[in-house]
Amino acid sequence: MHGLSLVSTRKILSGYDIPMLGYGLYQVPVEVAEDVTVKALKAGYRHIDSAAVYRNERESVSAVEKAGLKRSDVFLTTKVSPRATGYEAAKESIRGSLEKAKTDYFDLILLHAPFGAKEGRLGAWRALVEAQKTGKARSIGVSNFGVHHLEELEEYIQSGGGGRIEVGQYELHPWLARADLVDWLHKRGAVVEAYSPLARGTRMNEPTIQAISKKHKKTPAQILIRWSLQKGFVPLPKSATPERIKENTDVFDFELDEHDMKLLHTEEYSPCAWDPTTQRD
Numbered sequence: 001m002h003g004l005s006l007v008s009t010r011k012i013l014s015g016y017d018i019p020m021l022g023y024g025l026y027q028v029p030v031e032v033a034e035d036v037t038v039k040a041l042k043a044g045y046r047h048i049d050s051a052a053v054y055r056n057e058r059e060s061v062s063a064v065e066k067a068g069l070k071r072s073d074v075f076l077t078t079k080v081s082p083r084a085t086g087y088e089a090a091k092e093s094i095r096g097s098l099e100k101a102k103t104d105y106f107d108l109i110l111l112h113a114p115f116g117a118k119e120g121r122l123g124a125w126r127a128l129v130e131a132q133k134t135g136k137a138r139s140i141g142v143s144n145f146g147v148h149h150l151e152e153l154e155e156y157i158q159s160g161g162g163g164r165i166e167v168g169q170y171e172l173h174p175w176l177a178r179a180d181l182v183d184w185l186h187k188r189g190a191v192v193e194a195y196s197p198l199a200r201g202t203r204m205n206e207p208t209i210q211a212i213s214k215k216h217k218k219t220p221a222q223i224l225i226r227w228s229l230q231k232g233f234v235p236l237p238k239s240a241t242p243e244r245i246k247e248n249t250d251v252f253d254f255e256l257d258e259h260d261m262k263l264l265h266t267e268e269y270s271p272c273a274w275d276p277t278t279q280r281d
């Protein structure tokens with residue numbers, strides 16, 4: 001992990017590179033989204049995570065030019081609206097995202113959630129595969145799919161459905177480490193992205209975090225981002241606070257040792273966002 005920086009990348013199965021730290025835009029209001037994204041880009045992020053439902057796709061893209069960068073300098077993600085289940089609705093969601101964002105392509109498009117039962121999920125996947133074939137999505141994947149949803153999708157793909165699960169995005173932090181999902185995806189070579197990697201700031205005062213933070217002279221947020229990187233994830237911390245946007249990038253000059261990683265291991269199941277992976281239908 002030494003010698004890495006904010007612009008270091010990992011290879012996706014599609015052949016494209018993904019910067020190993022991203023900047024998340026959930027709950028960033030539209031009025032400030034462009035401004036904070038410009039700040040993030042100026043702080044060095046080259047990977048921005050938005051979604052149709054965040055209502056800030058336009059700003060995630062317009063910020064690129066405002067920051068003096070080219071579209072191709074930045075890895076941009078969007079997600080098909082969770083309500084857009086089935087082929088037609090997902091296709092329309094993708095079309096709408098491209099139109100709103102005024103871009104010809106997204107670097108990554110994910111299905112946001114495994115809703116719509118089997119038919120809805122597989123229909124939406126078909127629209128995603130089509131978007132990749134036509135260059136509208138460079139890489140594709142899923143978010144919040146449980147192992148049973150992933151297996152259903154894998155079976156569909158293997159029976160000729162098309163596409164590949166190239167990226168999986170999940171809530172991941174020491175209190176929700178999801179070994180089953182992570183193993184499933186890593187075994188197949190998929191990139192695993194960690195959302196809510198700071199557990200939304202709710203665990204910063206835990207004694208373990210405080211102790212490791214003091215030991216490395218790093219903030220609790222930096223410890224959590226580092227944990228995520230060392231687990232092999234692509235963390236997507238969100239902050240609308242300029243100092244924190246910068247703080248969250250300063251994670252490449254130290255390493256958690258085996259003992260720290262052991263201390264950070266918990267068997268907790270404590271989501272702080274929604275958890276559609278448990279959806280049964």
Ligand SMILES: NC(=O)c1ccc[n+]([C@@H]2O[C@H](COP(=O)([O-])OP(=O)(O)OC[C@H]3O[C@@H](n4cnc5c(N)ncnc54)[C@H](OP(=O)(O)O)[C@@H]3O)[C@@H](O)[C@H]2O)c1
Nearest residue numbers: 024025026195196197198199200201221237238239240241
């Ligand atoms: N696929 C999905 O279903 C899904 C679901 C949730 C999130 N996501 C993605 O993942 C991204 C991150 O997740 P998240 O926003 O839920 O949670 P998060 O990144 O774990 O936490 C964000 C919270 O932590 C605070 N924070 C940020 N940096 C901090 C620091 N250095 N010290 C202390 N507090 C800090 C932020 O406050 P301030 O903003 O006030 O600084 C905000 O309240 C989202 O923006 C989104 O892109 C995806």
